[in-house]
Amino acid sequence: MPPSVSEDTRILSGTPNHRKSSQFPSQEATDDTESRPNVYRRGEGTLILSIPPPLSPCTSQFLDGFHMGWRGTSESAFLGRSFVIFFFFFEDGKVWCVACKYNRRVWLLYLTPQGFCERVYRLKEAGFPLHLLPEVTIAGNIVGRMPCAWYGIPEGTPVFAALGDLQCSVFSSMETDHDAVMNLSTSAQLSFLLPEDFKPPPSVSTSPIEYFPYFKGRYLAVAASLNGGNVLAAFVKMLQQWTHELGLGVPETKIWERITALAQDDTSTDTEMDICPTLYGERHLYGEQRAVVRNIDPYSLGLGKVSRSLFRGLIANLRSMMPREVLVEAGIERIIGSGTALTRNPVLQKELETQYDLPVVYGTGADAAVGVALAVLPYL
DSSP: OOOOOOSOOEEEEOOTTGGGSTTSOOHHHHTTTTTOTTTTOOSSOBOOOOOOOOSEEEOGGGGTTOOEEEEEEEOOTTTOSEEEEEEEEEETTEEEEEEEETTOOEEEEEEOSSOTTTTSOOHHHHTOOGGGSOOOOOTTOEEEEOSSOBTTBOTTOEEEOOOOHHHHHHHHHOOSTTEEEEEESSSEEEEEEOOTTOOOOOOOTTOSEEEEEOGGGOEEEEEEESOSHHHHHHHHHHHHHHHHHTTOOOOHHHHHHHHHHHHHSGGGGOOOOEEEOOTTOOTTOOTTOOOEEEOOOTTSOSHHHHHHHHHHHHHHHHHHHSOHHHHHHTTOOEEEEESHHHHTOHHHHHHHHHHHOSOEEEOSOOOHHHHHHHHHGGGO
């Protein structure tokens, strides 16, 4: 029998910034939930639900941007008596369900048009009020029309199913099915379009490649890294902090210029230093695995060599998630590069071209707003 949520459980609504919201208990507060199981109840109306936790582990990063959820106290032998929160939220064309204990272990499942509840007990059987969830439909479908004029939008304007930000960004950049799109800005994503008859396999939480619903029932293969321009920004901030601690003051813009110029020097390429730049972790990596520096020797400590190793490591990290062989096997003939961290950095461009050994074209930037417009034009 599936474990149950047996005590008072209440519907709540939240904001995308829920980590800063008073609706959610702090880590210190949740440690006392065993003795005060109902202290955090919010909202109106009680629902007695019986639903198991999803079976696949993930990290708490999936909790960003939830739409609505419910929570309660579980006495299940499977979980032990502890405070449990269940969330449903919508992101990148998927509907996610997350149940997390106060110790921050997390389980998730996702809903798709192909399988309304994959590899878990169905929500309907568990008693969840399905009328609270939107109907799952294909991205780009017309789901209604404006019943009246609203802020300059005329009556009768078609309303389309929600489109994912990543999918729209790719749509604005990809020119043919043989293109892969790499966006490297704050984080980094490498994606390509899968064949029309592709059906996603059962999700594996340890796989670095995910399959995102795309337009016309197709799928994108996506390697989404949490580490991109944010790692470079942290590196620059560290250097600036060091100069301040030494009693000097160097503008951030000057540091960016110097590390880029020094990394382009031919002598900076001759280094065996290996930097794994996962400063912010990765979704598919368990535990607290973070950035690592290997093969440090007395001759690799110059700023140019360290910077070059960091730039190389960022591309190598993406290549470890989606190797060149995967692209070649999928028939990819070129990579379209976008994102300010990539298009403004000639060293990153050189590393991308060298490590993937495919033609690379640099665009002006993947724009999700442009992608939305292009996606719905055929329906108008």
